[in-house]
Structures are given as structure tokens and as C-alpha cells.
Amino acid sequence: MADKGLLLVLSGPSGVGKGTVKSSIVDNKVFPFEYSVSMTTRKPRPGEVDGKDYYFVTEERFKQAIADGELLEYNKYVGNYYGTPLAPVKNLLKEGKDVLLEIDVNGAQKVREKMPDGVFIFLTPPDLHTLHLRLENRGTESEEVILGRIKQARKEILVMQDYDYAVVNDTVANAVDHIKAIVDAEHVSVKRVIDDYRQMVRED
Amino acid sequence: MADKGLLLVLSGPSGVGKGTVKSSIVDNKVFPFEYSVSMTTRKPRPGEVDGKDYYFVTEERFKQAIADGELLEYNKYVGNYYGTPLAPVKNLLKEGKDVLLEIDVNGAQKVREKMPDGVFIFLTPPDLHTLHLRLENRGTESEEVILGRIKQARKEILVMQDYDYAVVNDTVANAVDHIKAIVDAEHVSVKRVIDDYRQMVRED
Numbered sequence: 001m002a003d004k005g006l007l008l009v010l011s012g013p014s015g016v017g018k019g020t021v022k023s024s025i026v027d028n029k030v031f032p033f034e035y036s037v038s039m040t041t042r043k044p045r046p047g048e049v050d051g052k053d054y055y056f057v058t059e060e061r062f063k064q065a066i067a068d069g070e071l072l073e074y075n076k077y078v079g080n081y082y083g084t085p086l087a088p089v090k091n092l093l094k095e096g097k098d099v100l101l102e103i104d105v106n107g108a109q110k111v112r113e114k115m116p117d118g119v120f121i122f123l124t125p126p127d128l129h130t131l132h133l134r135l136e137n138r139g140t141e142s143e144e145v146i147l148g149r150i151k152q153a154r155k156e157i158l159v160m161q162d163y164d165y166a167v168v169n170d171t172v173a174n175a176v177d178h179i180k181a182i183v184d185a186e187h188v189s190v191k192r193v194i195d196d197y198r199q200m201v202r203e204d
Numbered sequence: 205m206a207d208k209g210l211l212l213v214l215s216g217p218s219g220v221g222k223g224t225v226k227s228s229i230v231d232n233k234v235f236p237f238e239y240s241v242s243m244t245t246r247k248p249r250p251g252e253v254d255g256k257d258y259y260f261v262t263e264e265r266f267k268q269a270i271a272d273g274e275l276l277e278y279n280k281y282v283g284n285y286y287g288t289p290l291a292p293v294k295n296l297l298k299e300g301k302d303v304l305l306e307i308d309v310n311g312a313q314k315v316r317e318k319m320p321d322g323v324f325i326f327l328t329p330p331d332l333h334t335l336h337l338r339l340e341n342r343g344t345e346s347e348e349v350i351l352g353r354i355k356q357a358r359k360e361i362l363v364m365q366d367y368d369y370a371v372v373n374d375t376v377a378n379a380v381d382h383i384k385a386i387v388d389a390e391h392v393s394v395k396r397v398i399d400d401y402r403q404m405v406r407e408d
Contacts, residue, residue: 122394128401153405160401165392178392184385188369190326197332197364201357 005093006186007115008033008100010179011108012123013156017169021123021179022102024172030180033098036089039065042080055085073103073110086114098183105159112162119186121179122163126170128153209297210390211319212237212304214383215312216327217360221373225327225383226306228376234384237302240293243269246284259289277307277314290318302387309363316366323390325383326367330374332357 012018025031039055041062050056057065062081065071074083084101092099101111111118127149160166167178186192216222229235243259245266254260261269266285269275278287288305296303305315315322331353364370371382390396 150405153401157398157401157405160394161398163394165389166394166397166401167392178388181385181388182392184382185369185389188371188382188386190364190367190370193370194361194365197357197361197370201354201361 004192005034005095005097005099006183006192007089007093007111007118008098008179008183009108009111009118009120010100010102010123011105011120011163012169013125013159014104016123016125017172017175018102018123020172021169021175022100024176025100025179028176030176031098031183033100034092036084036092036099036101039071039074039083039085040080042082072101072114073107075104075107084111089115109162119165119182120163121165121167121182122160123169123175124156124160124166126168128156128168208396209238209299209301209303210387210396211293211297211315211322212302212383212387213312213315213322213324214304214306214327215309215325215367216373217329217363218308220327220329221376221379222306222327224376225373225379226304228380229304229383232380234380235302235387237304238296240288240296240303240305243275243278243287243289244284246286276305276318277311279308279311288315293319313366323369323386324367325369325371325386326364327373327379328360328364328370330372332360332372 010018010022025033037051037053037055039057039062041057041059042054044050044054044056048054048056059081062074062083065083065085066074070085070087071083072086072089074081076082084103084107089099089101101107103111108120112120165178165182167175167182169175214222214226229237241255241257241259243261243266245261245263246258248254248258248260252258252260263285266278266287269287269289270278274289274291275287276290276293278285280286288307288311293303293305305311307315312324316324369382369386371379371386373379
């Protein structure tokens with residue numbers, strides 16, 4: 001059965017460990033997926049290959065890509081633009097390949113607007129998960145620290161509510177196991193496979 | 205974090221192998237879940253224990269349970285009633301325990317009306333999955349057999365569309381692996397955990 005690929009968007013608060021989790025998925029070949037090569041205005045570093053590590057472009061070309069809607073999402077970081085070209089992602093999905101994007105929460109929001117069928121995974125810091133325990137055991141930390149963390153947690157929960165899954169990054173292995181299960185489950189979700197089944201039994 | 209239990213409803217066409225898949229989950233302790241003891245008007249067989257194998261009741265008591273809305277679903281089979289009492293299921297879920305029901309498609313439909321938050325898994329026959337291959341290789345089977353199967357498949361797909369997941373029972377091991385992934389993924393789905401996170405950071 002022709003299975004369409006999944007667009008997996010791995011995101012979460014800054015510092016939660018998105019990169020480490022993604023590397024573990026890659027290194028351990030947890031499930032097969034394709035990279036999406038990003039476009040950037042940053043200069044290539046020694047050894048970096050255009051079209052493999054990044055598409056290296058001028059700022060003029062990048063801004064044209066933005067204007068023409070060629071990018072799924074983009075941002076500016078330390079004076080350079082970084083973005084995800086849309087067309088290659090769409091082609092990979094059409095070929096039935098899963099695509100994994102590891103991006104910040106602003107990027108994820110832009111992706112959601114353009115590709116709401118994506119699978120949006122919010123990686124949560126373990127201390128968000130254990131915050132309730134700390135609240136129940138006040139005294140071990142200052143009131144100020146706890147109140148600050150509650151304020152931050154409220155912001156994170158506001159962002160999380162637009163995602164499909166919330167995976168606690170308590171250990172990288174646990175987080176990766178959950179992500180593997182999510183990918184497997186999504187591939188057999190009725191909303192994704194029903195059209196293939198219908199196609200199969202149409203009058204012809 | 206207080207995780208609410210999942211109501212897992214395993215269903216599918218007659219003869220698809222629901223019982224075998226459920227037994228494999230039980231025998232291999234694939235994931236922990238609770239049984240829901242059914243109520244029946246059938247007479248106990250030697251060794252069967254009331255309240256463990258079934259709640260054995262009179263037809264009058266069973267009909268009262270139906271009238272009082274005590275049953276999540278019920279059916280009549282070879283002259284006897286069989287049903288799933290609602291209260292114990294709700295209590296187990298509240299305690300954070302997953303409950304697995306293995307029932308026919310009519311029962312599943314009734315459960316969906318009362319408990320739409322359940323996870324509804326449709327087990328599909330492998331020949332539904334491979335039907336398109338057979339259609340592409342006409343000649344290996346009579347036109348009549350294929351047309352009959354298409355008609356049947358259309359009915360199955362109509363039923364499937366109300367489910368959350370469609371798992372092909374090509375091998376019991378594969379089906380069980382998918383179900384395990386579904387359970388894991390559902391436990392980290394934002395719609396199920398967001399209230400716990402919100403609860404955690406409420407003003408108190």
C-alpha cells in the first residue's frame with residue numbers, strides 16, 4: 001500500500017536537548033527518515049558541501065526565496081538566515097519517505113501553518129515533569145526559584161498545547177523510544193491510511 | 205504525573221483474529237492493562253468463578269442493567285446476553301490503569317458513543333491489505349471471488365473510518381508491535397496529558 005511519508009517536527013524549549021535526541025535517532029538508526037537540507041546565508045565552513053550540508057546562498061537569493069514562498073520556515077541567527085526549502089520536503093513525503101525537522105518553537109509554528117498534517121512533537125524538560133513534586137516538597141528550593149520556574153512552565157505549556165505529542169526528555173533513550181512509538185502509531189492512524197484503502201476498492 | 209488510563213478497544217471484522225492478538229498481548233505481557241469482567245446470562249461452566257470470569261446474572265437482572273444504563277455495550281449471542289459493565293471500567297481508568305476491551309464492531313460502536321476518548325483499533329484482515337495486489341494481478345483468481353471480496357472490503361472500510369488506528373493482522377507479532385506503539389504514543393499525546401501539565405502550574 002502506498003503510504004505517504006510523515007513530516008516529523010521535533011521541537012521544544014531552548015536547551016531541552018532537541019539536537020541530542022535527533023543525533024541519537026540518526027546514530028542508532030531508530031527509524032528511517034530523510035534529512036531536509038537547509039538553506040543558509042552563512043559562509044561554508046571547511047569541508048561543508050553545498051547541497052549536502054546546506055544550500056549556501058546569498059542574502060539576496062534568500063530574501064527572494066522568502067518572498068516567493070519557497071521556504072517552509074526560516075529564521076535569522078547571529079546575522080545569518082537559515083531556512084527549510086519547501087519543495088524537497090513535499091517531494092520526499094510524496095515518495096513515502098518520512099522527513100524529520102528539528103527546529104525551534106517559532107519555526108515549528110510556521111511549519112504548522114503550512115503543513116498541518118505534520119506530526120508535531122514537543123520535547124519537554126524533565127524538570128517540567130517533576131515540577132509538581134518540587135511544589136509538593138517546598139523547602140528544598142527557594143520560593144523565588146520555584147515561582148520563576150512556574151512562570152516559565154506556564155509559557156511552555158501554552159506552546160505545547162498546539163502540538164500532537166509531549167515527550168519528556170528525562171533520558172535520551174526514553175525520549176527516543178517514545179518518538180519511535182509515535183512514528184509507528186502515526187503510520188497506522190486511520191486518518192493517514194483510509195484514503196489508500198478507499199483508493200484500493202474504488203470502481204475501476 | 206497522574207496519567208489517566210486509556211480505554212483500548214480492539215475490534216475488527218469477524219474472523220480477523222482479535223482473540224489471538226489479545227491473547228498474545230496477555231501471554232507476552234506486552235503492556236500492563238486491566239481486564240474488564242463481563243456480565244452474562246450464560247450459566248457458569250465448571251471452574252468459572254463469579255466476579256472473575258464473568259458476573260453471572262439472571263436475564264431479569266441483565267435487562268435491568270440495560271435499562272439503567274449500567275452497561276457500556278452488550279449483545280445477545282446464542283440465546284445469552286453478554287455485556288461490559290460501565291462503572292468498573294470508569295474506576296480503573298480513573299486509577300490510571302489501561303483497560304483493554306476486545307469486542308465486535310457493533311459493540312465498539314456503542315462504546316464509542318459512550319466513551320469517545322477511547323482508543324479505537326481496527327484489526328484488518330491481511331487480504332484487505334493485499335487486495336490491491338490481487339486486483340493488479342487478475343487471472344490468479346476468478347472475477348467473482350475478487351468482486352465479492354471488493355464488496356466486503358468496502359463494508360469494512362466504511363466501518364474502519366470511525367476508528368483511530370487500522371492495524372493489519374498479517375502476523376500476530378506485527379499486529380502486537382503496532383498496538384504496543386499505539387498505547388505508548390497515546391500516553392504522550394498532548395490531548396491526554398495537557399490537563400495534567402496545566403493542573404501542575406495552576407495558582408495554589
